[in-house]
Amino acid sequence: xxxxxxxxxxxxxxxxxxxxxxxxxxxxxxxxxxxxxxxxxxxxxxxxxxxxxxxxxxxxxxxxxxxxxxxxxxxxxxxxxxxxxxxxxxxxxxxxxxxxxxxxxxxxxxxxxxxxxxxxxxxxxxxxxxxxxxxxxxxxxxxxxxxxxxxxxxxxxxxxxxxxxxxxxxxxxxxxxxxxxxxxxxxxxxxxxxxxxxxxxxxxxxxxxxxxxxxxxxxxxxxxxxxxxxxxxxxxxxxxxxxxxxxxxxxxxxxxxxxxxxxxxxxxxxxxxxxxxxxxxxxxxxxxxxxxxxxxxxxxxxxxxxxxxxxxxxxxxxxxxxxxxxxxxxxxxxxxxxxxxxxxxxxxxxxxxxxxxxxxxxxxxxxxxxxxxxxxxxxxxxxxxxxxxxxxxxxxxxxxxxxxxxxxxxxxxxxxxxxxxx
Numbered sequence: 001x002x003x004x005x006x007x008x009x010x011x012x013x014x015x016x017x018x019x020x021x022x023x024x025x026x027x028x029x030x031x032x033x034x035x036x037x038x039x040x041x042x043x044x045x046x047x048x049x050x051x052x053x054x055x056x057x058x059x060x061x062x063x064x065x066x067x068x069x070x071x072x073x074x075x076x077x078x079x080x081x082x083x084x085x086x087x088x089x090x091x092x093x094x095x096x097x098x099x100x101x102x103x104x105x106x107x108x109x110x111x112x113x114x115x116x117x118x119x120x121x122x123x124x125x126x127x128x129x130x131x132x133x134x135x136x137x138x139x140x141x142x143x144x145x146x147x148x149x150x151x152x153x154x155x156x157x158x159x160x161x162x163x164x165x166x167x168x169x170x171x172x173x174x175x176x177x178x179x180x181x182x183x184x185x186x187x188x189x190x191x192x193x194x195x196x197x198x199x200x201x202x203x204x205x206x207x208x209x210x211x212x213x214x215x216x217x218x219x220x221x222x223x224x225x226x227x228x229x230x231x232x233x234x235x236x237x238x239x240x241x242x243x244x245x246x247x248x249x250x251x252x253x254x255x256x257x258x259x260x261x262x263x264x265x266x267x268x269x270x271x272x273x274x275x276x277x278x279x280x281x282x283x284x285x286x287x288x289x290x291x292x293x294x295x296x297x298x299x300x301x302x303x304x305x306x307x308x309x310x311x312x313x314x315x316x317x318x319x320x321x322x323x324x325x326x327x328x329x330x331x332x333x334x335x336x337x338x339x340x341x342x343x344x345x346x347x348x349x350x351x352x353x354x355x356x357x358x359x360x361x362x363x364x365x366x367x368x369x370x371x372x373x374x375x376x377x378x379x380x381x382x383x384x385x386x387x388x389x390x391x392x393x394x395x396x397x398x399x400x401x402x403x404x405x406x407x408x409x410x411x412x413x414x415x416x417x418x419x420x421x422x
Contacts, residue, residue, distance in 0.1 A: 079289025274304030
């Protein structure tokens, strides 16, 4: 019976494991939900729905009750009076209804674009937090490896010192190196704990996303321009200029903002001539105290005459809204182009630094191997070994950080391109 239970344990282990690691998209969605930023998009969506409901109706504005009373009580007091009660209903013209439907559509598009923009903005925050934690973890792993190497060397020196092969000073040097590595490990643990605490507070997740490294997004480029003379000689070595992605969440959101401002301008233009008012009501009248009461149903139509000076302030304000939105869009487009260019340069620089770091590790590892052999054979001193070991440790740390820096540079380029994580 016990043997059967032992055989079943491996089959039961997957059910006991913790939850699967979250992707970067899951972390972004969790951070967005915790920040409750979706309410901004919901508010915009509610505006669009309210505009659509109003466009479906018949009235351009709220109806009004109008009451009028005429009496001769304080004049002849013959018992004459007249009472009117009217309901004024501003009617929505077809052009006004079309303008309001267009404005409702634009407001709904703004809400949808705002959701993507908010997710993109949160993706930038989460990406930085993830790579801060990953870099801190890389430093921690290197600090642990450095401490293990220092302790191994200290053990070896202690044995040789006890055998009389090395001096007491050599043992003290290795002990000092071990204590230095312990201090570095404590600092690395503190930095890693702080980075993970911030990541946990924003996303609510205990582990970093998997996979950690993102696939680089495609970089759109502008078509090459025709060049002559000196420009043609350098055209082959220059990189093509980065174009602005058409689906960038920030630019898409601002472009829909421009469309909404234009729709608002169309609504103001449609309302410039005013709305006709239909009035329905009843009238009770009596000529004197002995005359019978007359009851009548009243119908009135009021046609406004649009005056340009009356609607000029509203039109000017609507035009300013379009101009402001266009200016913001152009400024954001220039900023996106700068960010893409800087991120591309950073990726290229990270690749070059990573190649140099690999060569440095190869050289320092060979130097450390020679120094260790010389020390073991009694042909080299401990100081040279410690120096070679420190340089190799620094090279390995630099290589690990350069590898992580390349992943962070790719993530920043994807963020600049407006790529949303899956």
